[in-house]
Amino acid sequence: MFLKRYLIPRLIQYVLVIVLGITAVFFIPRLLPNDPVLRTIAEMRARGAYLEPGAMDKIISDLQQMYGLEGSLWEQYLAFWGRLFRGDLGVSFFQFPTPVIDLIMTALPWTAGLLLTTTILGWVIGNLVGGFAGYYSNKQWSRVLDAIAMVVRPLPYYIFAFALLLIFAYYLRWFPISGGARLGMRPSWSWPFIQSVLWHSFLPAMSILVLSAAVWFQTMKLVVQNVNAESFVTYAKLSGVKEGRIVSRYVIRNALLPQITGLGLSLGLIFSGALITEIVYSYPGLGTLLYNAIINGDYNLIMGITVFSILAITTSVLIVDLIYPLFDPRIRYM
Amino acid sequence: MKPRIWLLISALLVMSLLMAGCAAEPAAPAAPAVGEAPPAEEPSAGLGDLPRHETLIVDILTGRVGTPDDFNEWVGWKWRDRGMQNLANEPLWSVDFATGKIIPGLAAGDPVYNDDFTALTIPLREGVTWDDGQPFTAADVVFTVETLKKHQGFNDHIFFGENVKSVTAVDDYTVAFELNAPNSRFHTRFLDRWGATWIMPKHIWESVEDPVTFKFNPFVGTGPYKLHSYDPSGFWTIWEKRADWDKSPTGIMFGEPKPKYIVFQYFANEGAKILAQLTHQADVVNVSSDGLKAVLAQCESCRAYRLEWPYVVNNDPAQTGITFNTARAPYDNREVRWALLLAIDIGEYMGMAVDGTGALSPVHIPSLSNYPDDFIKPMLPWLEEFTIDLGNGETFAPFDPNASQRVVEYAKSRGYKVPEDPEEQARLFGYGWYKYAPDVAEKLLVKNGFSKDGSGRWLLPDGTPWRIRCLTGTQLATGMGERNCVAAVQQWKNFGIDAEVYSSEATANLNAVGDFDVSSNWPAQEPWGAGPDLYRVLNHWKSEFVKPLGEVTSGHPSRWSSPEMDAVIEKLQNTDPTDYQATVDIGIEGLKIAVREMPGIPTFGYVGFIAWDQTYWTNWPGAENPYTQPYTHWGPFKYMTPFLQPTGAR
Numbered sequence: 011m012f013l014k015r016y017l018i019p020r021l022i023q024y025v026l027v028i029v030l031g032i033t034a035v036f037f038i039p040r041l042l043p044n045d046p047v048l049r050t051i052a053e054m055r056a057r058g059a060y061l062e063p064g065a066m067d068k069i070i071s072d073l074q075q076m077y078g079l080e081g082s083l084w085e086q087y088l089a090f091w092g093r094l095f096r097g098d099l100g101v102s103f104f105q106f107p108t109p110v111i112d113l114i115m116t117a118l119p120w121t122a123g124l125l126l127t128t129t130i131l132g133w134v135i136g137n138l139v140g141g142f143a144g145y146y147s148n149k150q151w152s153r154v155l156d157a158i159a160m161v162v163r164p165l166p167y168y169i170f171a172f173a174l175l176l177i178f179a180y181y182l183r184w185f186p187i188s189g190g191a192r193l194g195m196r197p198s199w200s201w202p203f204i205q206s207v208l209w210h211s212f213l214p215a216m217s218i219l220v221l222s223a224a225v226w227f228q229t230m231k232l233v234v235q236n237v238n239a240e241s242f243v244t245y246a247k248l249s250g251v252k253e254g255r256i257v258s259r260y261v262i263r264n265a266l267l268p269q270i271t272g273l274g275l276s277l278g279l280i281f282s283g284a285l286i287t288e289i290v291y292s293y294p295g296l297g298t299l300l301y302n303a304i305i306n307g308d309y310n311l312i313m314g315i316t317v318f319s320i321l322a323i324t325t326s327v328l329i330v331d332l333i334y335p336l337f338d339p340r341i342r343y344m
Numbered sequence: 345m346k347p348r349i350w351l352l353i354s355a356l357l358v359m360s361l362l363m364a365g366c367a368a369e370p371a372a373p374a375a376p377a378v379g380e381a382p383p384a385e386e387p388s389a390g391l392g393d394l395p396r397h398e399t400l401i402v403d404i405l406t407g408r409v410g411t412p413d414d415f416n417e418w419v420g421w422k423w424r425d426r427g428m429q430n431l432a433n434e435p436l437w438s439v440d441f442a443t444g445k446i447i448p449g450l451a452a453g454d455p456v457y458n459d460d461f462t463a464l465t466i467p468l469r470e471g472v473t474w475d476d477g478q479p480f481t482a483a484d485v486v487f488t489v490e491t492l493k494k495h496q497g498f499n500d501h502i503f504f505g506e507n508v509k510s511v512t513a514v515d516d517y518t519v520a521f522e523l524n525a526p527n528s529r530f531h532t533r534f535l536d537r538w539g540a541t542w543i544m545p546k547h548i549w550e551s552v553e554d555p556v557t558f559k560f561n562p563f564v565g566t567g568p569y570k571l572h573s574y575d576p577s578g579f580w581t582i583w584e585k586r587a588d589w590d591k592s593p594t595g596i597m598f599g600e601p602k603p604k605y606i607v608f609q610y611f612a613n614e615g616a617k618i619l620a621q622l623t624h625q626a627d628v629v630n631v632s633s634d635g636l637k638a639v640l641a642q643c644e645s646c647r648a649y650r651l652e653w654p655y656v657v658n659n660d661p662a663q664t665g666i667t668f669n670t671a672r673a674p675y676d677n678r679e680v681r682w683a684l685l686l687a688i689d690i691g692e693y694m695g696m697a698v699d700g701t702g703a704l705s706p707v708h709i710p711s712l713s714n715y716p717d718d719f720i721k722p723m724l725p726w727l728e729e730f731t732i733d734l735g736n737g738e739t740f741a742p743f744d745p746n747a748s749q750r751v752v753e754y755a756k757s758r759g760y761k762v763p764e765d766p767e768e769q770a771r772l773f774g775y776g777w778y779k780y781a782p783d784v785a786e787k788l789l790v791k792n793g794f795s796k797d798g799s800g801r802w803l804l805p806d807g808t809p810w811r812i813r814c815l816t817g818t819q820l821a822t823g824m825g826e827r828n829c830v831a832a833v834q835q836w837k838n839f840g841i842d843a844e845v846y847s848s849e850a851t852a853n854l855n856a857v858g859d860f861d862v863s864s865n866w867p868a869q870e871p872w873g874a875g876p877d878l879y880r881v882l883n884h885w886k887s888e889f890v891k892p893l894g895e896v897t898s899g900h901p902s903r904w905s906s907p908e909m910d911a912v913i914e915k916l917q918n919t920d921p922t923d924y925q926a927t928v929d930i931g932i933e934g935l936k937i938a939v940r941e942m943p944g945i946p947t948f949g950y951v952g953f954i955a956w957d958q959t960y961w962t963n964w965p966g967a968e969n970p971y972t973q974p975y976t977h978w979g980p981f982k983y984m985t986p987f988l989q990p991t992g993a994r
Contacts, residue, residue, distance in 0.1 A: 044850045048896060050421070052852030066889075066898035068502045076497060105410035106420035107497075107557055113410070116576060172615065180619045187625065188616045193580050193607060194394060196573060292612035294577035298408065305849055 017332075024328050031320040035313050036090055040083065044307030046103045047073045077103050077310075090313070099317070100310035104302065110314035113299060117283075118318075120190055121295035124211055124287070125280040128218040133273050135219075136226025141262040143227065144234025156231065159224040171217040171290040178213055185213045188292030214291045218284065222276075226269065233265040240264075267338050274330035278323030281315070394582070397994045398604035400961055400985075402628040403617055405977040408610040409578035415563035415571075417542060418498045419556055424539070426574075426581045426608045430981040432475070432565035434593045435536035436466065436543075438979045441661040441873035442970040444714035446535065447980065449593040450480065450543060450566060452517070454922050455531040461918070462526050466534075468517040473591040474545045475570040482513035487546035489521075497556035500541050503533060528917055529879050536979040537661075537872050567982050568592040568601045580609045594982045601985035603961070621646060624959045628976050631953050632822040633699065639955040646957050649974050650967040653760040654701035654772065657952035657974055659712035661873025663705055664824045666814070666832050667865040667944040670904040671858055671893050674792070674804060681942045682732055683788040684862075686742060687839040688832065689780040691750030694948060697831040698824075700755040702948030704748055704774030707935045708868035709881060710949035711774045718876055718928050719935060720775050726936060727776070732784075735791045740784045747777035774948070782839055802841050812836055813846040815854055815863035820847060824950050825864030832862070832945075855901040858893040865901045867944025877921045878931035885909050885943070904943030909934060963989040 047070055074080050078089065078100060093100060099110035143152040162170075179187045191197070191206040237243065238261055246256050283297030296315060303311035335341045409423040417424045417433075424433075434449040452467040472480040489511045493504045507530060509522040523530060533541045545564050552558045563571045569583035583606045589595040609626065611617040614635045620626035622643050631639065636655060639646050648655035668675040668684075675681060694700050705711040706727055711720055724745065731739040751773045755762045763769060793805030802810040814829035829845050836843040848854060855865050869884040887910050889899030897903055912934040919926050954974060956964045965972050965984055972984050 042850070045853050048853045048856050052856070066896065070896060072496060072502065102410070104421070108411050108414060120577065175615070175619070180623065183623070187619045187623070188611055189579055190577060193609065194573060194582055197576060289612045290615075292579065292610065292616050294408075294579060298612065302410070 020328065020331065024324055027324050028320055031324070032094070032313075032317055033087075035316040035320065036087055037083075039304075039307065039309045039312045042304075042307055044305075046077060046307040046309060047079065049307045050103060050106075076106070077101075094317070099314035102303075102308055102311045104306040104308045104311070110310050113311065114296070114314055114318060117294060117296045117299045118281075120293065121283050121297065122280060123207075124214055124293070124295065125218070125284055126277070128215050128222060129273070129276050129280065132219050132222030133226055133269070133276070136223040137230045137262075137266065137269055139223075140227035140230030141234050141265060142257070144231035144265070145238055145257050145261055147231070147235055147238075152231075155227070159227045162220060163224040163228060165221070167217070167221060168286050168290060170221060171214075171287060174213050174217050175290060186210050190294045210291075210293075214284075214287050214293050217290070218287060226272075229272075230265060230269060233268065234261055237261050237265045263337070267334075270334070270337055271330055274326045275323065278319070278326040281319040281322040283315075394605045394607070395994075397960055397990060397992065399607060400603035400605070400628075400988070401607045401609055401620075401626050402976040403626060403630060404581075404608045404610045405630050405975075408612070409574075409581065412574050412576055412578040412581075413559060413561055415560040416556075416558055417560075418492065418500065418544070420499070423578075425977040427569065427571075427583045427606065428563065428565070429536065429539060429542075429979050430977060431569040431583050431606060431985075432563060432567040432571065433542050433979075434472070434566040434982070435540045435979060436468075436531075436534035437536065438983075439535060439537040439661075439872050439874045440973050440980045440983070441713045442659060442965065442973040444874045446875050447597075447983065449536075451534075457528060457920060460526050461528040461530075461920075462523050463521060464523075464531060465514065465518055465520045466531065468519065469593055469596070470517050471591065471596060472566055472593055473588065474547075474564050474566055475586050475588075475592075476545075476564050477588070478545065478547050480543070480545075480566050481516045482519040483516075484543050484546045485519045486511050486513050487550065488541070488544040491544060491549060491555055492541070495556050500533065526917070528919065528921060529877070532872075532877075532880070532921075535872070538978055540979075566592055568594040568985065569606060569982070572605065578610065580607055582607050594986065598983055598986040601982070602988045602990060603985060606985075621955055621957050624957055627957045627959075627961055629955050630975075630977070631955055633701075633951075633953055634821075636953040636955055643955075643957065645959045646955050647964070647966065648956075649952075649954055653755070653762070654699075655953075656698075656701045657954055658701060658703050658772065658949055659710075659970075660950035660952045661710055661712060662824075662866060662870045662950035663708060663710040663868060663946050663948075664702075664828050664864075664950055665867035665945045665947040666828055667855075667863045667867050667900075667902045668904075668942075669858055669860050669862065670902050670943050671890075672861060674794075674810075675861060677792060678941055679732070679788045679792055680794075681945075682742070683785040683792075684836065685778055685942060685945050686781040686785040686788070687841075688778075688835045688945070689750070689838075690747055690777045690947070691754045691780075693831045693835055694751045695754045695758075696834055697827040698948065698951050700751050700758065700760070702951045703772060704751065704777040704948050705946050706743060706747075706775075706777050706939070708938045708944070708946045709871045709878065709935065712949055713874050714876070715871070716771075716775060719878075719932055722928075723932055723935065724775065727939070730939065732788070734784065734787045738787075740781065742778045742781065742784070743776060744779040745776040747779070748773035748775070750780075777947075785839065796840065800840050802839075810841050812841055812843040812862055813860070814843065815846045815848065815851055815860040815865075817851050817864070818847050818849055820845070823864075825851075825866075828947055829862075829864040856896045858891075858897065858901070858903055860901075863901065865944075867902070867946050868938065869900060875921075876924045876927040876931065877916075878927075878934060879913070879916050879921070882909065882913050882916060882931070882934040882938075885938075886913050900943070902943040904941065906937065906941060909937050909941075912937065958991065960991055960993050961988045962991055963987055 050073060101107045102110050102113055105113060143155050146152050179185045190210050195203055195206055197203060243260055246260055283295050283300055285297030285301055287293055288295045288297040300315045405425050406423055409426050411422055414422060417428055436449060436451040438447045438449055440447055450469055452469045455464045455466050457464045468482055474480055489504055489508055492498045492500045493508060507523055507527055509524050512520050514520050548564055549555060568586055568589040570586050572582040572584040574581040585601050585604050589600055614631055617629040617631060618635055618638055621629050621639055636648055640648060649657040668681050670676050694702060703711045707720060709715050709719060727743040730743060731741050734740055752762055752769055795803045797803055804810045814833050816826045816829035817823050820826045833843040833845050854860050855863055869881050871878055871881045884900040885905050886899060887905035890903050890905050891897045912930060916930045919930055921927055965974050971987055972980050
């Protein structure tokens, strides 16, 4: 019954969303006024290459051929799906002839490592502290935390990130100014490298963590305050249920449900990168890769990154949907 | 329930740590041999292990390297200013725009053409070796050209395919070319002006199966530095001085380079660059005008190209300005183009564009290097006599030899310390420009059917409002093109035209297909920056390259051409470029035509902003001692390295 009435339709929906999303991703960049071939030529010229004017037509047709931009849009679309099923995302135009998958896999660990950690930690800290602050909202410490969150949350991210950089990297010199690891250090599983990555990631991570925790804190606090006013909580209190049990089993557990959905969506968004973080801290990652791909009309790279993003978001939403009964016994797919 | 939540969270956390750990193992191909430097060089690597007093740190102009493990600079764009073109490669010849000289690198002298320019021989420098110890010979040049000809995918495939009939090694140090058609500028393909055709080491490339996809890693060059290591994420590349630096053309010509290591580092934002320099973690940074001010204000050990105002590098060989789309009315009319020029008050314009820091040029080449002496000063009498026909027998001489004084006055009004020596002023601000003559501009427009409405706004000859959109890029605060558009629009607004800046990421496309009225594209193709030859500038105006609107033009985006200019180009084509005076004379003929027709307005030479920290290194080639060009991203940076002096600071 579960299979027929819920899982199969849900999986069909899942596949459909992916197909439609990827199709949109194929066509939308092609609507940009940026032609990748002309952009490449312009970049090559801007960067010193002297392209013989008389040979321009031939250069254009050569590049179109190399980039796989020959044929009608429909033919390109079919070829794109053919490649995608073989796991081939093509080559980057701007970083020709590097395969898109290589570029993504070089940048992804940095982005995922930073964002997965901060997203989860921010969610856990924000919800935990917000949950208790909501339940004990009349306490002094709860009001103080609320006030801090109200100050921190509206701060523009780039200002906050740059302020951290100035204070801790420039004035105090506790942390490095830029980069993902120390200059000259090649990635390895050695402790010095891991230590260097952690040291370099600290400020970027803090900048994301503090702001995201503040957001989760505020929403969780509000939800908990609402749940706290529900009659079943009052009933539990009057029945003499221990307070700790009321907080953890009745209040926070119920309040957590919308937050879990939020977590699922946030995790999916990881694959879009953290552009501002990468720019402020000169941190490697997917954000600048995607930005440069858009600026340069690098269709293949745009598609490669967004395919990952679409898959991540739809899959995380699917997983959240499927595991929801674990958290809310009222939901059953039978 | 609770344990299940925490189980899920723990699993996600572990996953995230694993992902972070994955960064330790790049998905890109295996670490190159160069990354496995000798133990002495790599205890745990890192700048902490490179002695700072022997290390020079500079920023990468073109940003984060997108292809960090790929050094095949003959295919696509490979961020070659990360040290490939400027340290580890030697070209046959280099342009040095600060001295106005062409420096022979791998070549031992000028090319020698036959009478009809269908063949040439190039003498090569003896005693040069690749950084792996193999000798550099004519066989490398022959192999390079033949390989580029053979494989589609190389940037120069078409050029060599169309031009070269045969290439042979006459002996180990002489290479001979036979060309398919006369081409007196064939050799300039090997002349490094921020890029050239580089020579491949035959002994490495000859065994490569697919040279187009070959990554050429580790990189091997003939320059004084060799690859030490690089970041798989493209944030830095480290080069190390060759033990046999004296086998490189740089070493042979100029002596031992001083820094043992040179690090090219990427900073994602200007703030980080400035902070790095203020903390002495970057010796050279390319910044914006405001960034330079910030560095100079806060860093006692830092200096700019000039020790005093205007501080900037104003001898970059690019002439900025405005381009008209001459395939579109009313910009197809020379008198309209001149009217728009005469509506510009260059003093105000320069103030708004670059705070008065650029050097004016009245012609379509910049006022730098040998160009003032060879071209601009000899043209001054002609410029002063040159007139525009206003109709009814009235003429107007637009040139103002004292126009630079308007910029000087602007600078003084801002409180800047301006040199009083007229010759120094001319070097800084140029040798004149055009008069501010809105009344003359009005006469020209009225003559061509334009009119004004009741509110003083200009109408086109068909009676509709005249609206000009100046196409430019998106760096409105810092880009030189953008600054030109911003200033021009303001001037034309003052004149009564409904003008606006049209900022777009798609400028390359729109310029190429002619979808613009006016743009901040350079008004002419950039010159070499040294030597007498303007073929590179003029050739882009050849009529055969002009395409209809909507098609990608092969020539200059102005789509302007004239039979007269075609004749000059042909004459130049048939002139030996090593015949200095003949080449200059024909270049002047071409410049005169460009001034008369004014397909684009030349305004000021490109303004660059560099900050040098002198904590660890001194003797930078500043304006007071321009022994070479000042940029670390240009090819002749390698020629700067023997002259840098360590301070001994640690």
